[in-house]
Amino acid sequence: MSGDAAPTTRSAPATLHDVAREAGVSLATASRSLNGSTRKVNEEYRQRVLAAAAKLNYSPNLSAQAVARGTTTTVALLVADIADPYFSQIAAGVVREADRERLIVTMAATERDTERELELVRTLRGQRPRVMILAASRREGDPNNAALEAELRAFESNGGQVAFVSSTDLPFRAVQLDNRAGADALARDLTGLGYRRFAAITGTEGIRTADERLAGFRAGLEATGGALERVVRPAFTRDGGYAGMKELIDGGLEGIELVFAANDVMAVGAMSAIRDAGLTPGTDVAVAGFDDVPTVRDVTPPLTTVRIPLEEVGRRALRLALGEATAEDEAPVHTEVVLRDSTPRRG
Amino acid sequence: MSGDAAPTTRSAPATLHDVAREAGVSLATASRSLNGSTRKVNEEYRQRVLAAAAKLNYSPNLSAQAVARGTTTTVALLVADIADPYFSQIAAGVVREADRERLIVTMAATERDTERELELVRTLRGQRPRVMILAASRREGDPNNAALEAELRAFESNGGQVAFVSSTDLPFRAVQLDNRAGADALARDLTGLGYRRFAAITGTEGIRTADERLAGFRAGLEATGGALERVVRPAFTRDGGYAGMKELIDGGLEGIELVFAANDVMAVGAMSAIRDAGLTPGTDVAVAGFDDVPTVRDVTPPLTTVRIPLEEVGRRALRLALGEATAEDEAPVHTEVVLRDSTPRRG
DNA sequence: GGTGTGCGAGAAAGCGATTTCCCACTGGCC
């Protein structure tokens, strides 16, 4: 049913004033009854107010409350792309934790554009959110970084809280993902399985997450005698992964045994490229990713990767920002190598 | 860097009042300069105000604006589960379109609980959003439906707009997905490929989307001589799909040639179950899904499904709610069967 | 020169809440 206009006549929502009048009490008493202040209010009055509110279907105007109280119940969340499973899982964690704290989440997408990110932060600041969580990936040395820092500083000095997801060069709280250690461990495990000759598909230079993962992987290989023979740097997306793998194949695989993609969606794209080239991932060339997003256990062969508990990361980011972080929350997030069939033990 | 407390002393954000004082003009003039009212303001004053605002890093308090204007720039979005690619793609569409309209999106997750959904609608109503978009799936005959309808009616009569995604028995605008026709067409194409004996994995009875897809599939089979021999109804999730397929296999496949899962994540789960049972999806038993979420082109074999342009659905939902829908927007969303290797032509 | 008329600055009245402050009343205590 593509429904029509509203049936009842349009009228302004009931205000607290209406409720007070209906209950025959003052504004102050109505307010106190509905949100339970420090002051006691006569039980009979309270009941009358509650009844009046129910009758009028009263819903407090959160904006007005925010103005009067000088504080909101809002959390602002910035991600690069909501449709990307990495970010959508983090968002799910933030939303869940926010809900527990009875906070409301407003979300925006930077589309991986730092200019946009800056502008969004500016806009969102107008909401006076209690907390701002920035999960969009950082770029090293981006020209907008200084302005972003200034904006966030201003936000903080007005009493707001900031938390980043993933490491950043900006001086704010952050949920530490330890990309380096994860990739390092992965590399060691892979050489342990008998692999020696590697290639990597990573994001554009400057994307901090990508750079760290590559550095960690490289370090792990160096420590255990693996050789990173080629590195390609396409976009940090599924299609980037596909394109990167194609580039590797077109350039001639020449004995490369395993391709490490800096995140799972790239790895999945890479596997499709391998297949489209008439090869079999896992058999002809092994593939490993990073993140352990849900789908990678369902691809064929299931993908070896480094697990990050992404939803937990989202939850933790919010706790961190709210200043409710336990010592555990402050520690780097535990990452764990998950070996699956995309990297079979090598003869 | 797990940064420390704010460096500058904490102070209240600059208000319009501060800006006006700094610029040496009245509050009214400052307001008019910054948001461009119908009234003209002396260019010199305007410049002074702009300069003062920049100097003080002024950011208008959106809550206060909302109270004063009696209207917000907020869109409320309800989804079942943000981490589910179906919903995250829709959300991405909503966010993108909202951004174009310079609206802010607040998001909440029902976790597939209609009780929660109702409560969230109540809370979000307090924000006085311009628009509420409900994308969480509907349940036929749910006891909370009446209360939900009442709540949304109240919201509408206060000037809010409501839009559902996917059909609903509730009398509100909705983006029509035409699940029935899509599933019908899929069934016809599959019998056209030579399949005759089918099973279906669909959601719990009462989930409208699942029911419609099953009904359409059934109709398509009946019209073309296919037989739906078994139907299982697990949860409407990836794990549900896995469990459903396991149930089918454990019950004995007995000549079933193709399994239709009512959405892609279930289909992907089903494929894993097939594989875990030592069979090969596509070869031993064909699989088809619904939605065409991004990952299904990367699974093996690539999944046959019915494409819904989910991001476009999200965008359309917002336009519909804002009353900006074109005739095109009002029409049911175009669905399209996408045949891939998970349903090879049959001998 | 007198009088409309238009323009635009600023004072002030909201918007829908919360919270301070005032004050009437009750009850305990000497």
Place this chain on the structure above:
DNA sequence: GGCCAGTGGGAAATCGCTTTCTCGCACACC
């Protein structure tokens, strides 16, 4: 009986902004 502390209701101030409303001023027109 007088006094004081405690209680709790309601008037009014307040939050940060928008938007009427008032009013002085300049200009044009007769």
